[in-house]
Amino acid sequence: MRHGPNAATARAYSNIALIKYWGKRDSALNLPAVGSISITLDALYTDTRVTFVSGLEQDKIEIGGRTTDPARFTGFLDRIRQHADITARARVESWNNFPTGAGLASSASGFAALALAATQAAGLNLSPRELSILARQGSGSAARSIFGGYAEMHRGERDDGTDAFAEPLLDADAWPLDVVVAITATTSKSVNSTTGMQDLDQRSDYYDAWVGHAETDLAAMREAIEDRDFARLGALSEMSCLKLHGLMLSTRPGLIYWNAATVAAMHAVRQLRADGVGVYFTIDAGPQVKAVCQPADTDRVVAALEQVPGVLEARRSGLGPAAHRLD
Numbered sequence: 339m340r341h342g343p344n345a346a347t348a349r350a351y352s353n354i355a356l357i358k359y360w361g362k363r364d365s366a367l368n369l370p371a372v373g374s375i376s377i378t379l380d381a382l383y384t385d386t387r388v389t390f391v392s393g394l395e396q397d398k399i400e401i402g403g404r405t406t407d408p409a410r411f412t413g414f415l416d417r418i419r420q421h422a423d424i425t426a427r428a429r430v431e432s433w434n435n436f437p438t439g440a441g442l443a444s445s446a447s448g449f450a451a452l453a454l455a456a457t458q459a460a461g462l463n464l465s466p467r468e469l470s471i472l473a474r475q476g477s478g479s480a481a482r483s484i485f486g487g488y489a490e491m492h493r494g495e496r497d498d499g500t501d502a503f504a505e506p507l508l509d510a511d512a513w514p515l516d517v518v519v520a521i522t523a524t525t526s527k528s529v530n531s532t533t534g535m536q537d538l539d540q541r542s543d544y545y546d547a548w549v550g551h552a553e554t555d556l557a558a559m560r561e562a563i564e565d566r567d568f569a570r571l572g573a574l575s576e577m578s579c580l581k582l583h584g585l586m587l588s589t590r591p592g593l594i595y596w597n598a599a600t601v602a603a604m605h606a607v608r609q610l611r612a613d614g615v616g617v618y619f620t621i622d623a624g625p626q627v628k629a630v631c632q633p634a635d636t637d638r639v640v641a642a643l644e645q646v647p648g649v650l651e652a653r654r655s656g657l658g659p660a661a662h663r664l665d
């Protein structure tokens with residue numbers, strides 16, 4: 339399909355954090371309270387086409403062919419319009435190749451793809467860092483999906499958020515890893531991340547400890563990646579995941595993102611490890627279990643997770659590339 343100068347299509351891949359982000363130091367600019375380190379996944383992605391259309395009354399957003407309330411997107415698009423000095427409303431068409439809003443990081447790939455497609459359609463040529471800062475304002479985890487391979491998101495210190503962006507740590511092919519996603523539910527989660535994170539300092543007695551230990555965890559993970567130390571990377575990511583879920587459970591009202599199959603899959607991963615397979619789980623704000631392993635072990639991990647009662651599918655993924663244009 340031919341695009342005019344007011345349209346662009348982009349693809350961005352989902353990512354999972356090995357050291358987790360949770361909590362904000364500022365909600366208006368969406369500034370994270372802690373940094374995070376993630377890997378980008380090639381099997382889960384969002385394709386987004388943005389067209390700025392003069393005469394359109396309001397932004398029109400379609401996700402997977404269904405019209406969606408533009409509220410969460412119009413403010414985001416307004417920043418781009420202001421920067422590009424245009425007023426036209428946008429038509430946004432977006433497809434995920436996986437279930438939306440079920441803890442598979444659709445907001446990460448979604449806002450990264452939207453940031454790239456919308457800025458390009460508006461005639462802007464932003465640097466990856468500028469794109470990361472923009473994507474962050476749509477969703478914290480989206481700042482990391484601008485990059486491929488291993489990426490680190492910085493919490494930043496400035497009030498204006500200009501130092502809260504992600505940066506690449508290592509290319510995907512410099513250290514290939516696989517992730518097996520055990521899908522245990524395909525319905526949207528009951529409490530989205532933004533709501534779950536609101537006023538955490540008042541809602542959890544564990545919050546100060548969470549923020550206080552973040553730098554130590556990030557430094558350890560940076561070292562594990564630098565050393566290509568898989569056992570250390572895995573142990574740290576499982577620890578960060580369990581610490582995050584401890585925080586979620588301690589939040590008033592308690593956030594329980596797991597179902598029975600989630601817990602069964604966690605035990606299956608630990609059993610594999612007891613049997614000598616190097617595999618570690620991580621879980622986000624949803625019921626899916628992501629098992630991180632080395633490519634030589636992936637078949638075995640898939641076979642084991644497919645056997646877990648309640649696991650609907652075990653989807654394998656390698657590490658993905660940076661967000662890029664498709665047209």
Ligand code: 2P0
Pocket residue numbers: 354355357358359360368374445446476477478479480531532533535582621622623
């Ligand atoms: C992460 N998660 O680091 C953490 C771990 C989920 C658990 O980032 O409010 O959708 O849009 O910034 O990015 C999910 O939160 O939240 C998330 P907002 P986002 O991947």
